[in-house]
Amino acid sequence: MKKIEIFEQAMIVGNYDVVVCGGGPAGFIAAIAAARGGASVAIVEQYGFLGGMATAGLVAPISRFNLKGRRMIGGIPWEFIERLKEMGGAIVENPPGNISFMPEKYKLIAQRLVLEAGVDLYFHCYLTGCLKKDNEITHIIFHTKEGMQSITGRYFIDCTGDADLAWYADVPMQPKSNPLQPASLCFCLGGVDTAKLPLAHHNLDTTNMHDVSIQNVLNELREKEGIPLFGGPWYSSMIEEGYLAVNMTRFSGDMTKVTDMTNAECTLHEDVFRMVELLKEHVDAFKNAFLVTTAPQVGIRETRRIKGAYILTGQDYVEGRRFPDAISRGCHPIDIHHADNTRQNVTFLEKSPYIPYRTLYVPAYPNLLVPGRCFSADETASASVRVQASVMGLGQAAGTSAALCVKDNCSVDDVNVESLREKLISMGAILD
Template sequence: FDLRRRCAAVLEAAHQRGDIGLYGGPYPATFSGRDVYFNATRFPGDSTDPADWTQAEIQGRQDAWTMFELWQAELPEFADAYFMSSGPTAGARESRRIVGDYVLTGDDVAEGRRHDDVIVLGAWRLDRHPPQAAGYHHIPWTPPYDIPYRTLLPGKLENLLVAGRCHSATSEALASSRVTATAMGMGQAAGIAAALAVRNNTTPRQVDVQQVQAHIVETGGILEAPAAAQVDVGDPRW
């Protein structure tokens, strides 16, 4: 936490001087005792606009190098550091989403709500990165919660399943459900449901969700949190 605090102080001073624009965190993580990964760049754009996306690719790389050079110059532990790599492309935390048979809400996440048609167990925090602000933001912890199969079904279309960051959820709920592991679980459920629909000559909306759930569990999926994971929001252990 001391490293994070000092890295953040360097970026805040640079931001105040106008040397760097918006940034997030930073959130460092160490690997192999020597390598440090940073989640820190931020670009407030529209990911459906090619011009914005292009600028995000350019600005993100420029900002990553600027941050590295600032830390190298001002923090002694980075004096001999070198830049290994950066992300291959910009990542959009949020963009277009469907309106499905059920819309996952922030209350669903915050209250750890259960659903009979659960196909993924969500466990990430309500991690809403403010697009127009720099630095850290409040990230409330949440209990495990269910993501219903209905959030994969577009409300006005048949024969379509939508998984991942574009599933049916409010902006607040997506702050949790958008993360990679949860999106992978939705993709697995969608694939199983599609296979069952073809096998049974039916539509995804008519698929027996219990069969989907059974296949998920058989392949190692977790649809119910163990008792040890049932931690109330505000628990002092967090």
Template sequence: MTTETARSIQEPARTTPIFAEYDVLVVGGGPAGLTSALAAAEDGLRVGLIESRSFVGGNMTIGLPVLGFLGQKGNQIIEGLPQKFIDRLKERSGASEHRPCPLHMGITLVEPEAVKTVALEMLTEAGVDVRFYTFCAGVVMDGDRIRGVITESKSGRGAILGKVVIDCTGDADVAYRAGVPCEKGNENGGMQPPTLMFCLAGVDTEKLRMSIADQPKGARTYLTDFIPAEYFGQNHQFIIVGLRELIAKAQTEMGLRIPNERTIIITGLRQGEVWINMTRVKGVDGTDAASLTMGEIEGRKQIDDIVTYLVNYVPGFEKAHFTKTAPFLGIRETRRIVGQYVMTQEDVLSCRHFDDAIAVASYPIDIHRPADDGCTLIWCGDCYDIPYRSLIPTKVSNLIVAGRSISATHEAMGAIRVMATCMAMGEAAGRAAKISVRGNRTPAEIDVEEIRRQQLEHGVYLREREEKPAEAQLEKAL
């Protein structure tokens, strides 16, 4: 029997059944969770993955291209399992080559439905036990050790346990519930606004790209941000970011409500299909259901005016028609854990080397500013390391975090949040969990050299360690 107080209900104590037990439990089946589970299952451990939706792939299923495979010098810096996943997608015509991009360094177009199918195939082939429609509602703790998570589903409330747990929720849901200190947003708590992606068909993408490529520099009436006209003359599949003058004209002439100062168009792999990344809902907290609901409602309201703008002002869209929205809001930022090391903007911009590097990234600091319609972009000129310590939270001994919620500042998170980088972190987290279970040691206690060795053996790109200054070498010897 329940009892009710002024603003809460007291539920009676109950016994919670254990639904499953694993060596490694991965929570969240997005880009990081996918590779975490695959890496953890490589040599026979029992691995479980729970996902709240009916499919795996996360943000790879909402129409976004995968950013981050290429570095700022044009070299490929994400390899290993993420590349194997792209290779499998290509077999189904579900992914493009890694295309250089002056703005994003590299773009890899993927077909959302192929992502869902291929990701699930790879997981089941690897022996990963996947459970859909399953929410993480709490944690099971034993002192500073997490034994597993409490889940809610059609099956009711239950516990799923793991010797090591990997939080790949993107929102640090497991870590937060386990008592790991977390931060959100910038110094004022402002978080990057999310986008509800949507898709149009019937677009003449050749007319669109050539309308930019053929414009003489002195006669162009609109500009693309950082991407020269010549790029569009050479690439049939592309991202357009810009056309600011056209948006301003549409707002003035038709009074359209467009909450973004840039047009962002991504060509799909299907002919005439484009995805639009232009809705922008400020003030959404991706860890709050009511706020997310507001974001979905507002995002859908914005679509009609954006489509009207595209059809009436952007070349190639004259016969375009709306086909679908993404299955959920694209969330750019929520919680970040406080881990053994907090990555900073300086680490990114100085192309910092770390002795415990387990992945390399190169995507620029890319912050959709919380308070206005603009975006901040800062490039480092090369690539930078992701340290293992940033995946290891404080206060909980057998938990690993992978994806955009690792230990980083607001600014550094703006760089490491893209999907290829999250996949690389996930791969490292899965191998770390495997080593932890095999050696009966906590993730913080394992030898990082063993993780690095296994990463290299599986084709992961890691940079040569930076040489220490001579005086530092001497001091160490003394």
């Protein structure tokens, strides 16, 4: 493959204590936590809104906050849910604590909380690299309509989901799963008779919550007619009557590769229209349905994962192993989707796992924290923690740690873990 060399100057447009790359569920929570801890904070986000896979991917519901009816993730993440409820943008579905939501209100409440905390937002900025001295990141580089720009910082939090900043910084990565879990293009339907779809509300505690009857119909059609690959299907109420978020398309590939991502977008946009036709034809509740919108991008379940100071294993996770540096909990089932068929492997948890702080950093990189689905866990543990409520908990821990590092002028692996845990508990995190 031929290469060209490009030399371009980047205007330095900001200097902060903490720079968060990515404004998804982990990112905006991390930014709020760091700012409330006294740090000057910026978020660099490729879209013009916050929420990541919740709003850019239409991934619903926000799953999940409870295990066996007990809240396991608290603090700023739950404050966000309460604010969303107050605006009429969320329904809390117990006992699992799944949250049906309106994406537009999610965007607005996330934005309000971030701005109230004093965080600076850099929207429509696409991260393209970083500068570092030894292994300490000094600048991030991103492209804008004004050309290449840069921000300097003391500490950086990679909430890109795909570990983009960590990858640019040459952070060691774990081998990728082969195959990776598939991507899905979620979509919104109107005109649905939601009263005929009890699974539109995720208030069951020990089921996969997919529609088995429709799955059986689609499997028969796949055998007879060769309809597109699918998963589930799963639905989620979008609060307003007749509107439903649907997750059922499936594409196998590596979403860090431009060609795979492009093929996924093109293929799944075709598949969405075919799936809507099938639902209208074969399911009474959908007979008057119409496509409102597809997500701005495909939803991504799995790509890169860092090789941190500790790799959380599936065995750790299922057994609920306690860690002295636990900074968050898990409660979502282990959920591994098959890339080449319609199945998935689901393991329901008997106890809430603990997630150690050591999974958020690599010792040789003194000013980088990596929460979100690309944190340091094997493919089994990450298949649970990758969901929204769980990564919000990791983001809260990372932002809180970064603020403590600013105050103590220490590296991320030298932070006082007891002080970190005490601060998180005082904020409402559940670590017992």
